[in-house]
Amino acid sequence: MQATSRREFLRVTSGATAGMASWLALGRAPAFAQKRELTFLSWNHFVPASDDELRKQADAFGKLANCEVRVDTIAHLQLPAKFAAEAQAQSGHDLRLSFGADPFLYENLLADVGDIIDELGKKYGGWYPFAKEGSQTASGWKAVPWFWISFPATYNMTHFKQAGLETPKTWAELLHHGKILKKQGNPVGIAISHCADANSTFWSVLWSYGGKVLEADGKTPAINSDKTAQVIEWYKELYQDAMESEVLSWDDASNNRCILAGKCSWIHNPISPYNLALAKKMPIADEINHHNSPGGPAGIHSAPPINLIAIWKFSKNVQLAKDFVRFLFQKENYDAWIVASNAFNHPPLKHLADHPIWARNPKFAMLPKEAEYAHERGWPAKPNAAVQLIQVNYVLPDMVAKAVNGMPTKRAMAWAEDQIKLAVQGKLREAGA
Amino acid sequence: MAVGSRVLEAAGLVRPGRLARIREWWEQEHVFGYGLILPALLLIVCLVAYPFAMAIYFSLSDYWVGSPGKFTGLQNFRDILGNEIFQRTVYNSFVFTSIAVAFKTVLGIWLAMLLFRSFRFKRLIRGAVLLPWVIPTALSTLAWVWMFDSLYSVVNWTAIRLGIMSPPGPNWLGMPNYAMTAVIAVNVWRGLPFFAIIVLAGLVSIPREYYEAAAVDGAGSWGRFRHVTLPLLKPVLAVVILFSTIFTFADFNIVRVLTRGGPVNTTHLFATLAYQVGLDGGNLGQGAAISLFLFPMLAAIVFLQLRYIRKE
Numbered sequence: 127m128q129a130t131s132r133r134e135f136l137r138v139t140s141g142a143t144a145g146m147a148s149w150l151a152l153g154r155a156p157a158f159a160q161k162r163e164l165t166f167l168s169w170n171h172f173v174p175a176s177d178d179e180l181r182k183q184a185d186a187f188g189k190l191a192n193c194e195v196r197v198d199t200i201a202h203l204q205l206p207a208k209f210a211a212e213a214q215a216q217s218g219h220d221l222r223l224s225f226g227a228d229p230f231l232y233e234n235l236l237a238d239v240g241d242i243i244d245e246l247g248k249k250y251g252g253w254y255p256f257a258k259e260g261s262q263t264a265s266g267w268k269a270v271p272w273f274w275i276s277f278p279a280t281y282n283m284t285h286f287k288q289a290g291l292e293t294p295k296t297w298a299e300l301l302h303h304g305k306i307l308k309k310q311g312n313p314v315g316i317a318i319s320h321c322a323d324a325n326s327t328f329w330s331v332l333w334s335y336g337g338k339v340l341e342a343d344g345k346t347p348a349i350n351s352d353k354t355a356q357v358i359e360w361y362k363e364l365y366q367d368a369m370e371s372e373v374l375s376w377d378d379a380s381n382n383r384c385i386l387a388g389k390c391s392w393i394h395n396p397i398s399p400y401n402l403a404l405a406k407k408m409p410i411a412d413e414i415n416h417h418n419s420p421g422g423p424a425g426i427h428s429a430p431p432i433n434l435i436a437i438w439k440f441s442k443n444v445q446l447a448k449d450f451v452r453f454l455f456q457k458e459n460y461d462a463w464i465v466a467s468n469a470f471n472h473p474p475l476k477h478l479a480d481h482p483i484w485a486r487n488p489k490f491a492m493l494p495k496e497a498e499y500a501h502e503r504g505w506p507a508k509p510n511a512a513v514q515l516i517q518v519n520y521v522l523p524d525m526v527a528k529a530v531n532g533m534p535t536k537r538a539m540a541w542a543e544d545q546i547k548l549a550v551q552g553k554l555r556e557a558g559a
Numbered sequence: 560m561a562v563g564s565r566v567l568e569a570a571g572l573v574r575p576g577r578l579a580r581i582r583e584w585w586e587q588e589h590v591f592g593y594g595l596i597l598p599a600l601l602l603i604v605c606l607v608a609y610p611f612a613m614a615i616y617f618s619l620s621d622y623w624v625g626s627p628g629k630f631t632g633l634q635n636f637r638d639i640l641g642n643e644i645f646q647r648t649v650y651n652s653f654v655f656t657s658i659a660v661a662f663k664t665v666l667g668i669w670l671a672m673l674l675f676r677s678f679r680f681k682r683l684i685r686g687a688v689l690l691p692w693v694i695p696t697a698l699s700t701l702a703w704v705w706m707f708d709s710l711y712s713v714v715n716w717t718a719i720r721l722g723i724m725s726p727p728g729p730n731w732l733g734m735p736n737y738a739m740t741a742v743i744a745v746n747v748w749r750g751l752p753f754f755a756i757i758v759l760a761g762l763v764s765i766p767r768e769y770y771e772a773a774a775v776d777g778a779g780s781w782g783r784f785r786h787v788t789l790p791l792l793k794p795v796l797a798v799v800i801l802f803s804t805i806f807t808f809a810d811f812n813i814v815r816v817l818t819r820g821g822p823v824n825t826t827h828l829f830a831t832l833a834y835q836v837g838l839d840g841g842n843l844g845q846g847a848a849i850s851l852f853l854f855p856m857l858a859a860i861v862f863l864q865l866r867y868i869r870k871e
Contacts, residue, residue: 207838210624231841232625319733320821372709374822375733383710511623511841518839519644524823531823541643548642552621552842 162193164443164450167212167219169202169433172398172470179466180454187453191446212438220441221450224434226503227514229261229268236268237437237444239451243267246455250475257474260432260502260509269434270451271474274500275396276493277326277419277430284413285312285391293417297331297360300392300420304368312391314368315384317376317523318361318530322431324376324523327394329429329503332357332522334422339516339546340507347546349525350539358526358535365530374527386410394419396431400489401468418492419499428499432474472497515549617847624841635848645849648827654739655828656807659746663803664796666747667754672788674755675762685759692752696812703745704817707731735825738818742826745813750806754799761795762788794868801864805857829853 166184171177177199184195198219200208205223212218213235229236243261247253257271281293286303289310294300304314317324332338337353340346365373372380382399384390388410393399403411419428435454437447453459460478464471469483469490479497484490504513516522525542529535585591618635622628639645674685691699706713715728731741769787778786811830814820820827820835827835829852837846 206624206841210838210841210843213625227841231623235625320819370727371730371733372727373733375707375709375730375738375818377704377819380709383708387710389710515836515840515842518835520821524821527823544643548638552638552845 162443162446163196164188164191164193164221164446165196165198165219166221166435166450167205167208168197168199168223169205170199171467173401173467176463176467176471179463183454183459183463184450187450190453191449193443193446195450216440219438220443220447221435221437223272224269224436225432226260226517227509227511229263229434229436230508230510231514232436233263233265233268235439237439237441237447238266238268239270239437239448240267242270242448242451245452246270246475249477250455250473251477252475254474254476254497254500256432256497256500256502259505261434263508269436270455272433272435272454273471274430274432274474274497275470276472276496277330277394277396277428278416278493278496279392279419280385280395280397280399280414280416281392282312282385282388282390282410282413283415285310289391294392294420297334297420297422301360301364301368304364304392307391308368308370310391312389313370314364315376315381315390315393316364316369316373317378317381318365318373318527319376319523320520321376321378321380321523323378323381323395324520325503325517326429326431328357328522328526329501329505330394330419330427331360331422333427333429333501333505334420334424335360336422336424338506339522340504340513340550342506344504344507344510344512345550347543347550349546350543354539355535358529358538361526362530362535374530385414388413397470397490397493401470415489416492418495426499427501428496429503430472430496430500432500432502469493512546512549512552515552516546519545519549521545521549614847614851617843618851620844622844622847624838624843628844631844635845639845639848639852644824644827645832647824648829648832648849649852651739651824651826652808652828655743655746655810655826656804659743659750659807660800660803662743662747663750663754663807664800666751667758667799668792668796670751670755671758671762672784674759685756688755689752691749696749697816699749700745700813700816703741707741707817709733732818733822735822738822738826742814742817745817746807746810749813750803754803757795757799758792761792765791797864797868801861801868804860804864808857808860809853 168177168180171180177197181197184197188195208218209222209228209232212222213232216235224232224236243253243257253271256274261267261269261271279293285307286293289303289306289312291303291306294303300314307314316327332354335353335357337351337357338348341348365371372384381390381393381395382402385393385399386403386408397416400411400414400416402408403414419426421427435451437444437451441447454463455475455478457478460473461481464473464478464481464483469487472494473479473481474497479494484494502509503517504510507513521542525538528541529538533541585594617628619630619632620628621631621634670688674681674688678684705711709730709732712728712731714731715724715726718724719726719728729737731737765788769791770783773783773787808828809830810828811834814826814828814831815834818826820831829849833846833850835846836849837843840846
């Protein structure tokens with residue numbers, strides 16, 4: 127047995143401590159593997175086959191570029207916390223899914239991808255207008271629009287036929303039809319509650335009536351207007367005469383259940399209820415159809431969920447990550463991915479949207495058109511941090527909920543304006559203004 | 560090894576005294592005691608003190624995700640105090656906590672008294688009572704979401720069939736008072752076993768003789784409860800109520816899953832609002848400030864209750 131001398135003990139332990147300290151400082155375990163690894167943090171896709179196809183393509187890219195590509199997917203509600211942690215640690219994945227205000231919140235931490243944007247735009251006939259709204263910050267393009275999820279009207283054809291009605295072209299027509307349909311026992315279903323759908327539909331209606339939440343500068347509240355008042359009055363009437371009070375309690379799945387149960391005649395939602403009915407062979411699938419989101423005096427506008435890919439600036443593999451994005455956007459790869467998602471993933475590039483999968487099914491044929499109406503939340507402002515706060519605090523649906531519960535329209539608007547001012551204030555200080 | 564260290568020492572195989580000296584030093588009471596506490600202390604520093612200090616730092620800055628902020632003093636606190644949603648949250652938290660803890664106390668004592676009796680399958684049932692407390696809240700609350708669903712509510716369906724409610728029944732998660740009732744009901748359902756089991760432990764420790772003496776003095780069952788059970792349970796009750804108040808005040812899962820703070824923020828609690836603003840919204844500074852509001856309130860509750868316990 128050899129006793130360790132004090133000197134030796136100190137030497138070894140201080141060495142180990144210093145080693146550990148450097149790991150801690152770097153925030154990562156020492157690299158033993160020599161092969162480059164590229165990592166991508168994304169969400170659990172609503173259509174799992176889409177993620178399978180993505181992983182298949184990641185493997186294919188790995189073989190081409192002689193690297194290991196790892197795609198990690200987690201529940202989308204957990205992503206914001208995970209992104210915040212990676213930003214804090216300045217370490218984590220190379221590529222990440224991005225949405226909403228992310229390119230603006232993380233502006234200084236994301237790599238510029240303007241070169242990919244130019245390249246792909248030229249190759250595929252240009253980006254839809256919403257691409258610029260959500261990905262281009264003051265300091266350049268911080269994300270590549272990846273896919274958007276159409277948010278059309280879903281309706282029950284039998285209910286409409288029974289009432290002798292055509293599908294509504296405008297929100298005003300929907301109100302008119304809804305009154306008749308509710309008497310028939312088939313109310314309209316638009317959530318006025320703390321859920322994502324409630325936000326999406328409100329933006330759509332507000333824009334169609336020419337209203338806005340913020341001016342284009344992104345900091346001047348613009349909610350208090352005649353246009354908004356009109357929208358609130360429309361909601362009040364719709365709530366009274368064409369919907370049931372349950373919409374005040376809805377989550378994102380409630381309207382799906384309502385139309386699949388054969389109760390609701392019309393909802394505003396992605397195409398998931400129809401896909402679910404098909405997958406589960408529910409007879410109601412034959413009765414469900416889609417039509418384009420309704421419009422108003424200021425045209426048709428919609429606020430579909432838009433997903434982007436961004437690259438962390440702290441990534442050691444920015445060039446490789448860019449090549450991976452280019453690879454995903456090769457026509458044969460992107461097409462295969464659309465097919466895997468069963469037409470759920472819509473391309474943000476015009477020529478990629480020509481895929482026959484939509485034209486083939488008459489119930490999907492109108493979906494690609496929705497891209498022309500699409501905007502990022504906040505439009506005409508950018509989807510900045512203030513818009514994000516307005517969204518996550520459900521200020522807009524709450525304004526409507528207050529009004530339908532009896533608060534005078536003017537007071538409800540004033541309440542929302544206060545909340546919007548507070549949201550903007552928080553961000554202005556940060557920007558040093 | 561059969562040979563003792565002293566023998567080795569004597570043979571000159573170990574440098575004399577080093578090991579022994581270390582052991583002697585280690586076995587001193589003050590060194591040994593602190594040595595044992597050290598791991599726990601390190602854990603507390605890393606997992607409690609450090610995050611707490613960070614939260615204080617965040618709350619005093621305009622820290623957003625992705626952009627380290629500047630020191631802004633108490634601006635975050637001023638902002639949230641002036642915000643109607645936060646004011647509503649403070650009100651909700653007090654309503655939620657006081658009603659839920661009151662129900663848990665009364666029902667918890669009741670349940671404990673029932674479990675205290677002898678009956679068949681006593682052990683099995685005592686174990687089963689703990690289930691709501693043991694199941695992860697996020698999961699069990701999902702079951703409650705179904706029960707309160709606007710279209711398929713089991714609660715409403717049953718009550719309508721029994722003729723207690725007229726269709727369609729209450730809009731549980733869509734109307735402020737009903738939603739608060741629903742959230743409180745789930746919290747009571749979940750927290751009750753904790754209460755009952757600890758009170759049960761208190762009941763078991765009350766000597767039988769007191770009851771016999773009280774019975775001899777002519778006390779009925781209510782009299783025995785009031786004059787024997789309750790006074791002797793007081794110390795246990797004080798501790799359970801203290802813990803329960805803290806847990807209830809800081810509740811997150813139930814509201815997050817059941818109502819997401821809705822309808823119109825009438826069920827938001829500190830933790831859910833802090834998460835919404837700080838992590839969903841990215842405003843870490845303000846999120847931290849909201850969650851720090853829990854601290855002085857809980858500290859006050861703890862202080863009052865501990866003083867009460869010490870007095871007893």
